[in-house]
Amino acid sequence: MPATRARLLVMNAALGPLDYRVPEGMLIQHGSVVVAPLGPRQVTGIIWEEEKLPTSPVPESKLRPLLAIVDVPPIRAELRRLIEWTADYYIAPLASVARMVISSGGALRGPATMIEYRLSGGMPERMTPQRERAIAALEGEQATIRELSGLAGVSEAVLRGLVNQGVLEPVEVDIDRPYTGARHDYDEPELSEQQTEVSARLVEAVAAEKFAPILLDGVTGSGKTETYFEAVAQALKGDRQVLVLLPEIALTEAFLSRFEARFGAAPITWHSSLKSTERRRAWRAIASGEAQVVVGARSALFLPYANLGLIVVDEAHEISFKQEDGVRYNARDVAVMRGHFESIPVVLASATPALESLHMADSGTYEKLVLPARYGGAQLPDIQLVNLNDEQPGRGSWIAPPLRRALEDRLERGEQSLLFLNRRGYAPLTLCRNCGFRFQCPNCSAWLVEHRLSKRLACHHCGHETAPPEKCPECGEPDCLVACGPGVERIADEVAEILPDARVALVTSDTLNSPERAAEFVAMAEAKAIDVIVGTQLVTKGFHFPELTLVGVIDADLGLEGGDLRAAERTYQQVAQVAGRAGRGAKPGEVLIQTRHPEAPVIAALEAGDRDAFYEAETDARRHAGAPPFGRWAAIIVSSEDDAEARMAANRIGDTRPRLDDVMILGPAPAPLSLLRNRYRYRLLLNARRSAQLQQVIRDWLSRVDHPPGVRVGVDIDPYSFV
Numbered sequence: 001m002p003a004t005r006a007r008l009l010v011m012n013a014a015l016g017p018l019d020y021r022v023p024e025g026m027l028i029q030h031g032s033v034v035v036a037p038l039g040p041r042q043v044t045g046i047i048w049e050e051e052k053l054p055t056s057p058v059p060e061s062k063l064r065p066l067l068a069i070v071d072v073p074p075i076r077a078e079l080r081r082l083i084e085w086t087a088d089y090y091i092a093p094l095a096s097v098a099r100m101v102i103s104s105g106g107a108l109r110g111p112a113t114m115i116e117y118r119l120s121g122g123m124p125e126r127m128t129p130q131r132e133r134a135i136a137a138l139e140g141e142q143a144t145i146r147e148l149s150g151l152a153g154v155s156e157a158v159l160r161g162l163v164n165q166g167v168l169e170p171v172e173v174d175i176d177r178p179y180t181g182a183r184h185d186y187d188e189p190e191l192s193e194q195q196t197e198v199s200a201r202l203v204e205a206v207a208a209e210k211f212a213p214i215l216l217d218g219v220t221g222s223g224k225t226e227t228y229f230e231a232v233a234q235a236l237k238g239d240r241q242v243l244v245l246l247p248e249i250a251l252t253e254a255f256l257s258r259f260e261a262r263f264g265a266a267p268i269t270w271h272s273s274l275k276s277t278e279r280r281r282a283w284r285a286i287a288s289g290e291a292q293v294v295v296g297a298r299s300a301l302f303l304p305y306a307n308l309g310l311i312v313v314d315e316a317h318e319i320s321f322k323q324e325d326g327v328r329y330n331a332r333d334v335a336v337m338r339g340h341f342e343s344i345p346v347v348l349a350s351a352t353p354a355l356e357s358l359h360m361a362d363s364g365t366y367e368k369l370v371l372p373a374r375y376g377g378a379q380l381p382d383i384q385l386v387n388l389n390d391e392q393p394g395r396g397s398w399i400a401p402p403l404r405r406a407l408e409d410r411l412e413r414g415e416q417s418l419l420f421l422n423r424r425g426y427a428p429l430t431l432c433r434n435c436g437f438r439f440q441c442p443n444c445s446a447w448l449v450e451h452r453l454s455k456r457l458a459c460h461h462c463g464h465e466t467a468p469p470e471k472c473p474e475c476g477e478p479d480c481l482v483a484c485g486p487g488v489e490r491i492a493d494e495v496a497e498i499l500p501d502a503r504v505a506l507v508t509s510d511t512l513n514s515p516e517r518a519a520e521f522v523a524m525a526e527a528k529a530i531d532v533i534v535g536t537q538l539v540t541k542g543f544h545f546p547e548l549t550l551v552g553v554i555d556a557d558l559g560l561e562g563g564d565l566r567a568a569e570r571t572y573q574q575v576a577q578v579a580g581r582a583g584r585g586a587k588p589g590e591v592l593i594q595t596r597h598p599e600a601p602v603i604a605a606l607e608a609g610d611r612d613a614f615y616e617a618e619t620d621a622r623r624h625a626g627a628p629p630f631g632r633w634a635a636i637i638v639s640s641e642d643d644a645e646a647r648m649a650a651n652r653i654g655d656t657r658p659r660l661d662d663v664m665i666l667g668p669a670p671a672p673l674s675l676l677r678n679r680y681r682y683r684l685l686l687n688a689r690r691s692a693q694l695q696q697v698i699r700d701w702l703s704r705v706d707h708p709p710g711v712r713v714g715v716d717i718d719p720y721s722f723v
């Protein structure tokens with residue numbers, strides 16, 4: 001018998017579940033996406049199991065009828081369970097999680113077309129240099145006006161002129177046109193013996209169609225990608241979909257070309273800067289099962305795959321898998337849960353796995369597959385410390401003599417170097433020489449970072465920007481501003497001074513801000529048109545430049561500052577990853593690490609190349625501190641635009657704290673970043689034993705406290721950022 005009433009999870013976090021009447025003739029099932037009336041408006045919702053979504057009963061006579069079923073496949077039970085798990089674990093509203101599934105409004109509208117333009121073969125009445133350029137550049141192209149304008153390097157107005165003249169003609173295209181298919185046997189590589197062994201196991205796991213969490217632990221350059229591609233091939237053979245999560249969009253370009261070379265077609269990409277038409281096309285192809293392989297940022301994890309057969313999380317240790325606003329989830333961990341609900345293997349690939357992941361492998365919860373050597377006989381680089389206490393760089397300089405000599409040496413030999421400093425901009429702090437005034441963000445408790453290339457002072461937290469003033473805003477003295485400390489721009493300047501003939505490339509999210517720029521950089525580095533690369537964490541992973549033989553770490557101590565619980569681990573990972581860029585080809589690599597603390601355990605482990613020693617020391621420290629994986633952390637962040645209001649709310653929460661043996665509660669205290677985007681922030685930290693029902697404790701606790709509407713209370717389970 002068809003259902004007559006239905007419970008709806010509506011896409012609005014402020015509302016609870018709502019019941020509706022199912023009009024006669026409407027055939028719904030659990031997971032159907034529907035449109036329902038809400039007051040004078042309409043809402044989208046997902047039909048849910050009533051027993052999973054309790055609410056107070058509404059009499060039959062009060063129910064309003066559903067309006068329509070949206071023409072997309074129902075959200076499958078496996079994904080509904082993942083939505084529930086995520087909301088429960090991260091203490092987030094179900095609707096907020098579900099919105100990450102229904103993440104393209106456009107996809108819910110029926111079939112659609114769009115207009116593209118191409119050359120008609122006609123000529124304009126009046127030729128101008130711009131028009132001439134456009135016509136020459138657009139031969140064989142078909143795209144929207146905006147895209148054509150980018151391709152031809154002329155303004156959209158010029159192209160509209162050509163449309164009016166009939167030189168460009170409109171073509172109606174189906175937005176959901178099919179993607180080119182990937183072929184599992186397009187160009188099969190010859191794997192090394194080690195790679196063959198590991199890939200055979202991965203292929204077997206995909207064929208088994210069962211849950212299998214696997215840690216693929218392979219040194220940099222061991223061919224992890226090549227190896228898991230065989231698992232992708234197996235999924236393609238079996239007509240199952242594959243999701244590959246990457247930490248950084250800047251990395252996708254190199255990945256796409258590699259993928260295309262192996263499988264004969266590019267995968268589908270998913271990230272926040274997709275155009276809405278691309279987003280819709282991808283979403284619908286994923287939901288229908290047409291999409292074979294999706295490569296994306298963490299948000300791709302929640303898409304409604306019809307037939308998922310494998311998830312790969314590449315560079316799985318990366319902290320960008322942790323979302324820091326909205327639903328604060330860790331895509332690496334949720335990926336494993338998705339694998340559990342879908343009954344498929346999940347591969348976490350890394351050369352420097354998170355301690356948590358290694359622990360899971362060592363305790364037998366995850367299977368561990370190891371690639372211990374670089375592919376093709378390339379050696380891991382030689383690592384040396386430069387003790388900055390002995391080898392001091394000159395005044396206003398950050399490159400110590402040994403690193404300087406190594407750079408000169410590489411330039412002479414025609415080899416490439418890479419300098420790493422994880423700080424964007426020119427200088428992290430600007431002050432007045434006369435009165436000591438420091439430039440601070442008006443919205444955040446943070447210094448403004450000077451960006452000399454783009455001539456601005458910028459806040460890296462809220463995006464506030466201002467032009468550097470001619471005189472000090474405090475004392476009025478002209479030309480008195482001094483830059484303190486280095487950012488990558490300043491290091492690039494120093495390289496240009498030391499090596500005036502070197503071709504220097506600056507690689508940060510400011511310069512490599514689009515797939516095109518990323519592709520351009522890779523092409524130039526491969527063509528040896530770059531001698532020295534100076535970059536932030538963006539250059540630490542993914543890139544493979546065979547001629548790069550020197551890596552210099554400008555300041556290995558930088559990451560150890562601040563109260564971050566994973567500071568040592570992160571420093572280890574960053575330096576090991578960037579070191580992994582050296583000597584990937586035939587020539588051996590050398591790594592110089594500048595530090596003031598050569599005795600720090602993490603620095604000593606890096607020098608010795610002793611990964612196990614580092615992980616053992618770090619494991620002991622974590623066990624001792626009751627930190628993950630031995631205990632658990634959670635943060636409660638209370639904020640308001642009004643400082644007193646935020647403080648009072650935090651105190652009210654603090655005053656009602658539960659007294660428990662297995663949960664220690666610290667705070668409230670002002671957060672280290674006590675003002676962020678104009679909101680004052682206070683923080684409580686919870687450290688719990690593994691046995692504690694942490695989420696239940698927090699939920700019960702917070703539900704007892706009421707706040708004025710201006711107060712926001714956020715919960716961060718397994719936090720990465722402690723600011």
Ligand code: ADP
Nearest residue numbers: 189190191192220221222223224225226375544
């Ligand atoms: P990782 O991800 O472990 O750092 P990659 O997969 O990027 O390593 O491999 C390093 C380099 O070695 C890449 O240029 C890759 O194309 C090459 N490579 C690895 N395995 C093979 C193979 N079996 N055949 C040919 N080239 C390979």
Ligand code: ZN
Nearest residue numbers: 441444459462
């Ligand atoms: Zn700011």
